[in-house]
């Protein structure tokens with residue numbers, strides 16, 4: 001299921017503004033990769049380039065290629081909807097459909113794909129909720145609105161919704177930034193379990209979190225405001241946090257900059 005991602009010279013623009021410049025990296029399947037760096041260096045832009053969500057913003061475009069198991073998601077004849085199904089996304093703030101039931105939230109993507117049979121939807125919903133470590137907490141109130149859950153539960157509901165369609169890659173954009181420490185740990189544990197099945201890329205501002213959850217870390221930075229963000233260093237997380245090759249990485253992780 002999980003897929004390898006190969007970004008080659010990815011440059012992304014908002015209109016004329018070049019937000020990231022020539023980012024190249026290989027993300028191995030069934031691994032967790034953390035994107036870190038100061039505000040505005042392009043972490044979210046790069047993340048959204050992976051599943052072609054960047055171009056949803058008017059005037060935004062991407063140059064370069066992103067190969068997922070050897071297929072460039074930017075090829076001309078690619079079905080963008082299929083790309084976004086294969087590469088799921090979880091956002092900063094939990095965003096369940098508020099009036100929809102917990103059950104309907106989880107199966108929303110499957111219904112969009114045309115799955116109608118109740119039995120099939122039930123099996124898929126339970127699998128996804130178990131996968132997101134939420135089943136025990138919600139199994140007796142699946143028909144209640146998603147908005148009635150705590151923030152941490154809502155975020156796990158969003159993860160269940162993302163994995164219900166069985167993507168191969170899951171992108172997470174600061175998934176814990178709106179959560180308390182206990183919910184944050186629950187999501188971090190979950191990320192550790194999910195990498196058995198998925199390739200995960202996570203943007204985080206929390207350095208301890210990057211160190212705890214990821215196998216590889218990519219440090220992005222920018223020279224100054226108005227300049228594009230660039231990938232400064234990409235290596236095993238342990239190396240980045242104990243013995244980085246670049247002084248800029250060391251300055252950032254030790255809090256001297258950014």
Ligand SMILES: Nc1ncnc2c1ncn2[C@@H]1O[C@H](COP(=O)(O)OP(=O)(O)OP(=O)(O)O)[C@@H](O)[C@H]1O
Pocket residue numbers: 014017019037038039040041042043044045046057226229
């Ligand atoms: N919708 C947009 N329109 C125009 N410029 C944008 C847009 N979104 C982001 N940018 C700009 O692109 C650059 C990179 O932004 P991005 O959000 O990718 O950075 P980031 O590293 O994720 O930042 P943060 O850590 O603050 O979330 C910034 O200069 C930002 O102002």
